[in-house]
């Protein structure tokens with residue numbers, strides 16, 4: 023799919039105009055450009071995020087259908103793409119912007135399963151939005167990202183802007199496939215992927231036992247921090263946290279993972295006067311990683327909201343595999 027299309031309404035075309043500022047984002051009309059600038063928040067992300075066919079492309083990924091591949095290096099923490107969903111699940115499938123869905127039909131037709139109904143395509147491709155309410159949305163470009171049990175990106179939804187942001191969790195080189203983990207299940211994930219997504223995963227974590235074992239160990243340590251802390255063994259809990267941080271270092275994990283573990287360690291350390299200072303240190307580290315992950319394009323209050331949401335919602339941050 024090397025078709026060029028309007029970044030807002032997905033209408034394909036050959037003579038599309040470019041955003042005057044970033045010279046990367048394409049539009050079919052001034053009206054789409056105006057709406058994208060305001061409503062779809064390009065204003066916040068212009069020059070701060072990658073764009074299709076400039077920074078990444080959709081191309082054939084052998085054995086997987088198509089996938090997304092980097093056209094340049096992305097540093098850890100860099101924003102690869104920012105996208106608004108076209109459909110949202112809220113008592114049925116509802117268009118997010120009424121005028122967009124018809125123009126995007128050609129792109130929806132290309133989604134897997136190829137001959138499936140809209141609902142089938144939604145079920146296979148939709149991604150979480152507003153995780154605390156369990157809602158999900160269909161993203162035309164981001165849904166072409168294939169699974170990898172470790173993955174080199176993470177995604178998060180910014181409620182206030184109605185957009186999903188894909189962030190590099192590892193350094194990505196030109197030519198690398200861009201991936202994320204479709205599940206946070208560690209044990210039994212291969213069965214889950216086969217049943218829900220109809221493929222057998224051949225990634226490094228599935229074929230190299232040392233990486234698979236590190237993921238299992240990370241999950242155990244993550245649980246141990248809370249278990250040991252709840253039984254009053256705060257020193258053991260902090261030790262588990264430190265071991266987990268070492269695993270993150272070896273896997274070059276995302277800032278989001280560090281954020282979570284430093285926050286857990288903060289909670290344990292402040293329960294005793296003797297480790298109070300350590301607790302403050304852990305909290306500062308957690309905030310540094312939150313800033314690194316959520317990025318300076320979000321306003322301070324938006325980062326704090328995202329951060330609080332992330333910490334307060336268990337299922338949204340238990341993605342050990344995205345480490």
Ligand SMILES: C[S@@+](CC[C@H](N)C(=O)[O-])C[C@H]1O[C@@H](n2cnc3c(N)ncnc32)[C@H](O)[C@@H]1O
Pocket residue numbers: 085086087088089132133134146147165166167168169170218219220221222223224
């Ligand atoms: C959300 S779509 C990803 C884009 C898809 N490859 C396409 O061509 O549109 C999910 C589907 O892609 C394929 N897929 C994703 N990751 C894969 C992987 N690691 N190995 C094999 N197939 C994969 C599976 O068919 C899966 O159901």
